Structure formats: structure tokens, C-alpha cells
Amino acid sequence: MFLRNCWYMVGWAADFSADAIVPFTVMDEPLAIYRKSDGTLAALEDRCPHRLVPLTVGRKEGDELRCMYHGLKFAADGRCTEIPGQERISAKVCVRAYPIEERHGAAWVWMGDPQKADAALIPPIIGPDDADWAMVCASFDIDANAELISDNLLDLSHAPFVHESTFGGSNMKSLKLMKESETKRGMAVLERGVQADRWHAGRQSNPYFGEVPSDDRVVSTFLVPGVFILTIHSYAPGVQERMGSDGPVEAPIFARCTNQMITPVSATKSKFFYNFGPWAKGADLKAHCFGIADAAFQEDKFIIEAQQDLIGRSPDSKMIMLAMDAPVLRYNEIYDRLRSAEQPVNQAA
Ligand code: FES
Ligand SMILES: [Fe+2]
Incomplete structure (x- = not known):
């Protein structure tokens, strides 16, 4: 439901x-x-x-x-x-x-x-009309329940495996660092979603803007009913030592962002709207950046459809929750709270 x-x-x-x-x-x-x-x-x-x-x-x-x-x-x-x-x-x-x-x-x-x-309550996505960013917008169908797609976006531990060939630098070491900072900083619980603000430090290069080492600040917000807003600002290495109390005191060298919106069509079909783009200063890299992300999103579609197909054929099988699923559980609590508030009084009685 x-x-x-x-x-x-x-x-x-x-x-x-x-x-x-x-x-x-x-x-x-x-x-x-x-x-x-x-x-x-x-x-x-x-x-x-x-x-x-x-x-x-x-x-x-x-x-x-x-x-x-x-x-x-x-x-x-x-x-x-x-x-x-x-x-x-x-x-x-x-x-x-x-x-x-x-x-x-x-x-x-x-x-x-x-x-x-x-x-x-309309989610504050960064759209094609935002002058600070150069976004390319698209959409496709996913033959899967919307919740499976939310789970995928809430837990980025899948990145080094599903996106082995697209998101460069997402190796086990950098994932471990990112997960550690997530654990350290925790997730902020919002009224209608969750937010994580973490560092992906020590990147040697970056498929978006070249062979430039950087420390990336990754801020992701996931809002009901299935809206993912992610901004990544790259800074010169070592930025964390040069941080003020409100965050970095220096300008980023590059920024990119993506917004992904999941709309349930039926119990087993969803529409996936997405965009991706660099900051406006890097608008000439817009098609290049979108191309990388677009290929990665097709990888998500492939794995989620395979998952939905198997779930459909074995509906009694149960999933297990691991430490990496903490953001999924946090978000599900919020979703369930909002959903039970929608139930008519007679149902409670
Ligand atoms: S006018 Fe619409 S079906 Fe008859
Ligand atoms: Fe993914």
C-alpha cells in the first residue's frame, strides 16, 4: 500500500x-x-x-x-x-x-x-529550470514495485557492485570510508524523509571532470513518496582539515547533482524520472556527465527487475536486514508513520 x-x-x-x-x-x-x-x-x-x-x-x-x-x-x-x-x-x-x-x-x-x-509539500528537486545547474532530464519504466527502487537509492552500498563499470572510483576502500562517515555522522531524520551528509574522501580521479584528485562532499536527501536528491561537491584533497564549523571554507572545484523520482504505476510497475548534471559553470560537460549517470541507472533497472521477477516467482521468501540497511529501515519508519496517519478512523476502531 x-x-x-x-x-x-x-x-x-x-x-x-x-x-x-x-x-x-x-x-x-x-x-x-x-x-x-x-x-x-x-x-x-x-x-x-x-x-x-x-x-x-x-x-x-x-x-x-x-x-x-x-x-x-x-x-x-x-x-x-x-x-x-x-x-x-x-x-x-x-x-x-x-x-x-x-x-x-x-x-x-x-x-x-x-x-x-x-x-x-512538493519535493524541492533541482530541476531543468534551476540557473545554478545544467540538468539533463529523462525517464524510463521499471518493471518493479516502487519500494524496491527506493531501497536501492537509500542504500548506496550497491554502487561498487552494480555500478562496477560506470561510477569510477567506487571501489571497496572508498565505499568503506563513505559508510564509516555515514555511521559517524548518522542520518538526519526529517519530517518526511532522511538526509545523509558525508564525505567520499581521497578520490584519485573522477569520470565527470577528469584525472583530478578530490575529496567529495555527498549530501543525499530521500523524501516521501520516493524522491532522491543528491548533490556532490568536489574539493581539493584535505578539505576536511581546513573546515570551519559550518562546512568547507573554500570553494569547490566541481559540483554535480542528480534527482530521481519514483512513481508507482501498479504494484509491479514504476516510472523512474531522473536528471543529472554539473553545476552551471560546467555546462559544457552536461552531455558527458549525463551519459555516465544514464548508463548507471540502466544497471539499477537491470538488477531491480531481476529482483522483482524472482520475488514474483517466490512470494513467500523473506528478505533479511543487515547493517547496511539502516537507512532503509529509518526511511520505512517515516513512511509507515505517514501511511498510518492516513488510515481512516473506522479502520483504527
Ligand atoms: S460518451 Fe464516453 S463512453 Fe459514451
Ligand atoms: Fe544505483
Whole structure:
């Protein structure tokens, strides 16, 4: 069971052209997403209540959608505004309208109680519209439960194995150092997620900007319902000895970041939205940096789909938790707390 009172990413802003009606499924609920004439987005249930035909195969007429089976027309708030050949329209003839917002170059849909939709809860990702970064955005499908993908992102111990051939320098020694600093500094527990601030020191070179030694500061935030925000700032080696109480007192030599958003399509399918890029100063390396990360994300997809396939064939097998799974457990506590707060009172009774 997934959280409902939260914002799920349903596309990059550029995925929604002025004329399109874009289909997207969240938690088995089909949505029809389109732009109104003022440019803002609308999201309706993609199912005409008459004969259950998708509105996405219908037609956009101004700010409304017309079902192209028998012509029922629906406003952006879900009301039926026209039934051809019939005067009276019952209020029961309607589709569900979902709160939808465009922020950080992405579109977000609220799947829970519309009264609780709070735009302040949209995850603060670094998007393509952020002037400090040069981000390349993409997405792909993963045939796996969204939780398996969250687990993968919460625990970077998989990096030296899954990403042996892509993320250079992620050897056992550097992983051990990173894990040690994570243990030392711990993870900050946030209201809706967890955050780790750690050092990946003593890197000899870096696939992103060359044969330059660096100490990297890695700050990762993981927020419900499955949003991973990672920034890595590289400094001249030995930076930790030259640190002030608020962090490094010198400028970084390079920075890069990635944002990864997991949206559950069904219990065994997810959409993975992601971006990757250097800081704006390194914009000329944007395609190069994205290429490395993109290859790595395909490696994650491969291993997670293999895992989901096996789980599907042996549903009674249980996982075991090890020390490396601490961030996963911390995050799961937060997720479970938010989810139980959503349960209706009658269920508690
Ligand atoms: S199915 Fe949509 S109008 Fe009949
Ligand atoms: Fe990975």
C-alpha cells in the first residue's frame, strides 16, 4: 500500500505540450493530463463514466475534454458539461479531478484527499529550470514495485557492485570510508524523509571532470513518496582539515547533482524520472556527465527487475536486514508513520 497524501511526479514540464492529452497511471488509477488555455495543467480521471472509454483518446476543446465515443464533455474540475441529445445532466455524471501543480520543471499530482493538497509539500528537486545547474532530464519504466527502487537509492552500498563499470572510483576502500562517515555522522531524520551528509574522501580521479584528485562532499536527501536528491561537491584533497564549523571554507572545484523520482504505476510497475548534471559553470560537460549517470541507472533497472521477477516467482521468501540497511529501515519508519496517519478512523476502531 502506497501513501496517497503526497505529490507524485507524473512528467517533466516539457512532456506536456499545449495540445496533448497525456495518459499516465499512478497506483492503477489512469489519469488524463493536459494544459488549459492559461498554460496551467489539469488532471482528470482517464475514464468516461458512460461506457468507460479513456478521455485520452478523446479531444481537447478549450479547457475541457470531450469523450470521442458518444461526446460527453468534462470540465477541468471533473463536472460533465454536455451530454449530446440530453438536457439534464446529473451531478453524478462526472470524473475525478486531481490536484496538479507544476514546480521545478516537473508536474506533480496529489493522489489523496484534495482538501489536504499542500503545494508546500512538493519535493524541492533541482530541476531543468534551476540557473545554478545544467540538468539533463529523462525517464524510463521499471518493471518493479516502487519500494524496491527506493531501497536501492537509500542504500548506496550497491554502487561498487552494480555500478562496477560506470561510477569510477567506487571501489571497496572508498565505499568503506563513505559508510564509516555515514555511521559517524548518522542520518538526519526529517519530517518526511532522511538526509545523509558525508564525505567520499581521497578520490584519485573522477569520470565527470577528469584525472583530478578530490575529496567529495555527498549530501543525499530521500523524501516521501520516493524522491532522491543528491548533490556532490568536489574539493581539493584535505578539505576536511581546513573546515570551519559550518562546512568547507573554500570553494569547490566541481559540483554535480542528480534527482530521481519514483512513481508507482501498479504494484509491479514504476516510472523512474531522473536528471543529472554539473553545476552551471560546467555546462559544457552536461552531455558527458549525463551519459555516465544514464548508463548507471540502466544497471539499477537491470538488477531491480531481476529482483522483482524472482520475488514474483517466490512470494513467500523473506528478505533479511543487515547493517547496511539502516537507512532503509529509518526511511520505512517515516513512511509507515505517514501511511498510518492516513488510515481512516473506522479502520483504527
Ligand atoms: S463512453 Fe464516453 S460518451 Fe459514451
Ligand atoms: Fe544505483
